[in-house]
Amino acid sequence: MTGLFVRVALDHPLPALYDYRYPADAAPPSPGMLVRVPFGRRDAVGLICEVTAHSDVPAERLKSVEAVCTACPPLSEPWLALAAFAADYYQRGLGEVALPALPQALRDPSRWARLLAPQERYRLLAAGRDALPDALPARAQALRRLAAALVETGELDLADARALHPKAVATLDAWREAGWVEHRVIEFGAAAGSPAANAAGAADDADGIAVSVPTLSDEQADAVEAIAAARGFAPFLLHGVTGSGKTEVYLRALARLLDREPDAQALVLVPEINLTPQFEAAFRARFASLADDTIVTLHSGLAEGERARSWLAAHTGRARIVLGTRLAVLASLPRLAMIVVDEEHDPAYKQQEGLRYSARDLAVWRAKQLGLPVVLGSATPSLESWWQSEQGRYRRLTLSRRAVADAVLPAVRLIDLEEERRRGRASFEGLSGPLVAALKARVERGEQSLVFLNRRGYAPVLSCDACGWVAGCPRCSAYVVLHKPERTLRCHHCGWESRIPRACPDCGNVDIAPMGRGTQRVEEALATAVPGARVLRIDADSTRRKGSAQALFSDVHAGEVDILVGTQMIAKGHDFQRVSLVGVLNADNALFSHDFRAGERLFAQLMQVSGRAGRAGLPGEVLVQTRYPRHALYHALARHDYIGFANAQLAERRDAHLPPFVYQALLRAEGRTLEAALAFLQQAADALAGIPAAERVTAYDAVPMTIVKVMNVHRAQLLVESASRAALQATLREWQPALRALRGVLRWNLEVDPLDI
Template identity: 35%
Template sequence: MPVPPSRLAAFAIALPIYRVFDYEVEAGDPLRPGTRYRLPFGSGTRTGVLLDPAPDSEVDPDKIRPAGPRLDDRPVLDEHMLALARWLAEYYLQPLGEVIFLCLPLRLHRTESPPADRVKRWRLVGEDPAAIEALARRSPRQYEICCALASGGMTAADLKALNPNWHAAVRALERRGLVAWAWDEPGTIELPAFSAPTLSAQQTGILDSLGPRLGGFGVHLLDGITGSGKTEIYLHLIRETLDAGQQVIYLVPEIGLTDQLIERVRERFGDCFELSHSGLTESRRYRAWDRFRRGERRIMLGTRSSLFAQCNNLGLIVIDEEHDSSYRQEDGVRYHARDVAIKRAQMLDIPVLLGSATPSTETLRNCARDNWYTYRLDQRPTRYPPPALQLVDLRHGRIDFGIAGAVFERIDTHLEQGGQVLIYLNRRGFAPVVMCHECGWQAVCANCDSRLTLHQSVGSLLCHHCGYADRVPEACPQCGNPEIRHYGVGTEQLEQGLVERYPQIPILRIDRDVIASREALQSRLEQLRTGDPCILIGTQMIAKGHDYPAITLSVVLDADQALFSAAYRAPERLAQTLFQVAGRAGRGDRPGEALVQSRFPGHPLLRALVERDYRDVVGDLLHEREQLGFPPYARVTMFRADAPALDAALACLQSIREILARTPGIEALTLIGPMPALMTRRIGRYRAQLCLLAPAYASLREVLARAMPEIAELSAARDTNWIVDVDAQDL
């Protein structure tokens, strides 16, 4: 018997394949898109989100299985989120099923109903004082509960605190009609009164010009030097949005060092906000998502994926440090949170505010091309401007554990004057190279094309790509030479050296090896906050937007790696890192100083960074990219494949290339590859890439729209995976 089409529905399932799945749904089901169901799948079950209540099914009706129970009373994704997911899937060429689930907290990926974030509260009913008084003698326990309830409703926890045996008494009171329970209504939290700090003339000017433009969609770039008070402008605009009864999403690159920000937000907005980041448990993230969705919380403050927070009346999206590469998701569904945010704002006709001291080349180009609004904030409200970068030549003089003698002199001076020192070294471990100087043997990973890093604290050689660990050999495995040497300096060695040299000064190291918990990080930040002299050393984590006014000296130990990197974005990233690290210094009442060590002090990029400002340098980089036809003047789509053998990975991409090559419109694009990836072997798999370079988005779009259905059908050899990366960050 054929299935009536009205009872079929198409579902998204979180699988890396380009299709949706049809199931039969019980008659009478409201079939609301965005609702989750438990679906039989293979021999198990999966969670599916209903997408389309009337699909054009091409599946043989006899093969369609009945859907399992509906898991939600109402949709967990509203129409807008479904539309955004469809756009993301189409733009980034990602499987819709995976994108739909990207928009949901992990808790809702399970095949079960979500936990209720509501509590029962008991209250007095019936207004019968005489009946209550009558209990005083007959049932003192019930009387006591009534007296407590007279001053307000109580939860089970409150009642238990009053009397561990409350249950029977309350049930008796319910039978008497004196007490009844109800679900707690979502509490609306009032915004606390707060008198905002006085703004500088520049800040006021920016707010004045922003104000009238916030009525609808627009992209606003707040281009403000480090320490210029961008956050204050965000907070002002957030307040205005909340006062208008709307909600706000506020994205930051990393939550680790943002405690000061969280404090400021709490001070301003009380408990009106939720936090969401990967450090939270699944249930806390779900609760944050759910409260924001119900409008119980007005601000969602969090990292990349908080962009997918759902609510009824979003009024503003703020993206702090818009240039930060952590906004780009590089595994699973590949997307850029900044670009998706802009699309979301456009769909909702609301403003989006980007902020950075070092805006990305994409954003600067878009500002010029699409007439985005730009606001310059080039003064610090404190006395001192960000320090200019100064180069320290590493070719002459003594160097101890990576630090030049001249730099030690400056460290000593700053510590003596009561300042704090920040040393940036983007390399974990003790030493990055372990080798035999007799025969040239190097410690390399068994699974990757990568060197092993010496981690002395654990006595191992570790691969930073796959986690492979090896013992430090007693003698060279190749020639037997007993003298194995290590070269280069990582944060572990730097810390050890500084502890020996400055026994009286706290050395605070922040990197992934030592910051296992939030507490470990907090204890270090506490010390920074005291303002007492100390040395902070760390990797990327410490270069991001934090504000410790006692830091007066910033040192970048090694700028040279980036100078000769094959990645075309390396100069832009180096410029951002150097200006960001320098910008950590001199934010208080003492001037800052910023030093950059290099063996190539004459390198034109370094010279430019020292002599000119960020905007000038990036202006030149943009000019270069335009000449070369690189992003942002071109669009890059990368197909990547990995397999147990390089040939299989290349063959898979060759098939994709052939499909693309016969697609109309391909003449206008450039196909590069397939070729082995820069790091060909990683975690035991060989990797290759095929690059599609287009001068304009439209031409790329057309070709991919035509070719993707066929590519998606491509049955790759067993154990070969391929993915597509739209707007890839590398070439």
């Protein structure tokens, strides 16, 4: 059959491309264009991957493309190659990679015209920032909402402004005439050509306020020079102790790049959404001569319209610097010239649903594909990256000292809880006497403290000591967590909630009690143990509302908090200038985990949270409560000896034949019963016998997962590994058809390079 046809990738589990007849009266097709096509009984948005003059699909079965998104430039050939590589390596269909990588708004044809139309924007000027708060009547709520949004964001587009005030256009025009805002129209696809700010000296922000630029240390200067001098693919591992100024190295290297190549684009990845505001503020202050829309953020916390506009700014080349979390690694950047991955060790870079990709690994592959430098920064690099640098595949750049002249790494002291108990020294709700005394001393001196406990809620268990009843989730094989402020029991796996029972449901005993401690309980205890201290808790429960995390961190930076209690949200990336003490609670649990990566993660976590102390010249101290003070991990922590710890861990991994010396994949199955899930995995293991490449692959026995049941679904897993990445990939590729033919489970998924086993 002849004519003009396109092969389209759809967000569908099967890896196939689907043939469609291309309309003769439409714009000429090209790979990378978005189209609307019929698929089954519904319409779907797909991506053209191939254009051909022939189709093997019978004419009566061939359907036609219904609409073409011609206003959006096609995705580039390198981007399509990136999506194809990710699909092949992570064993997914091309459409399962390409379509979810696009903003949701672009996958809705009804929004194409509005998204791609010229944008009217209103930007707040310095005069407006000073005048607006006092110029508005107290009862004019809509006006105040509009003004508050302008002050918070600095700029609003017309659609957002109209959502805040019914007469937004007239109001904003009046403010424009008063000199409070400026109006501009951005044509879709128009490139911004402002030069980069010169980071070698002082920069000016948009309102003419000087932004000081710190003097580089010799180590920082050498790192900047090495990155700036790189040409072609050049992977760097920037190993810098906490507070050594890794962000300053990123800023200087990017400034050198943009001075050299004014049209270049850069991608900067951070592990968590709550780190993006401070990074964005630092980048906007340093690159103030760039237009506002040339520094954009991309993460899942953005509203769909905002995310789409940021993505389009990157796709059309308007955005020079894109800051984002892991999903940003798949953003379309046609002039990408440098990639930075901050805190590259963080597990958050590994997606745990859908396409289970590693953003760090894809960033390195993308840099190699395009021939450009990639900088992986961390105080505690992943053992995979450290091993690459040990082998000479990554060039290691070291920052061994803190950037502030009088700032030194904090002293680490271990509090032996068993010794405290033997000597009869009092503790209060898990807070040892030495820790409480240290906290009181900091409050008296006007300094801040940080108490780290990586467990949210009030208590992990609610139990009855009369009959042994323990509150469990009816849908999961897990205990429910007590959340005292909300007076609820909550499952952290499925979200099930119930009120706290008045008595034991089994024996009627009213004396039921919480066991263990979470951040809520520690917050409560600190209010009693350190009277008068201003205590603030930051965790996933206290930061549910949009913008709440940024507001809470602002309170800490403003000095309105004496003791900050939190989970891993406070452990990395934040520059707390007044924190001089860090207390660590309940770290011992990770020492005995079945996960071989638990020690690596604990050490990284403790190094990161320890680094929050003593960053601005104040003497820093870290107190770690433990029952195992002689453990090698704690001794390495006390010496701030990442290198010694990493080399010891690598030696153990080599002897045990564990990553990075072998390559792994994990097949998970979910069934209505555990027996069904295990039976499916056994059949899957049997299917390996007919695959030639599987001779070099080891398949272990299928076992239940740690949390066997979630949402009434039973889960099991099967681990396969090989010393050859090529052999493992070939096996997985041939294994897939056999897996799709198996029945008996609700669903299954295959994860390459798993982090949680």
